[in-house]
Amino acid sequence: MVAWAVRCAAHFSSRCYIESMRREFGLLILMSVVLGLFPSGFLTGCRQNQLERESITRIPNNPPVPGTLVVVARLAEAPGNFPDNDHYDYAYILKYRLEFVYRGDYQDEFLLVGHYNPRIPRKALRGAITEKAGGNVIDYQVGDLHYLVLNPLQQVYEDAVEDEFYLENRPRFWASWADLYIPPADNGTTVLPATSDSQP
DSSP: OHHHHHHHHHHHHHHHHHHHHHHHHHHHHHHHHHHTOSOTTTTHHHHHHHOOOOOBSSOOSSOSSOOSEEEEEEEEEOOSOOOOSSSOOOEEEEEEEEEEEEESOOOSSEEEEEEESTTSOGGGOOSGGGGTOEEOOOOOOTTOEEEEEEEEHHHHOOSOEEOTTTTSOOOEEEEEEEEEBOOOTTSOSSSOOOOGGGOO
């Protein structure tokens, strides 16, 4: 009887200890979240999934910034992986299929466009570069339509350029402005026509 009582006491004592540890661990997790004590990058995926992809549904009558070429184009190729920004800033060349030209003259089917630090949403850019790179694009997904205000790359940007299309003999443009563009569902066309005051 004594041995049985000792075993029962040990059993209930172990259960109490486990439950106590569970409560303490849960409290530790809660406090870590509240105080921001988790390592950098923890829950990053959750935060990224909560980012809303802001877009425009109509083409502005006038470009928000000066540009020699204003177009809507579909992102066709984004080769490789964007380097991180731990050591340097850069422009990354992406390939677009031209959909519509609103200002300027461009005859080729494809464009090569440099985006500044594409791992960073455009609205999160800081410093002097914000005078050269605006818009609402937060990521670069092949197939997306972008409203682009473009200028010759070498006239705007002189630092590091990542260019996987170095064998292609096409001009390189700098995206002075880039918006995600989603045409209205009832528009009946892929891209809205240019308005009268958005012509050259």
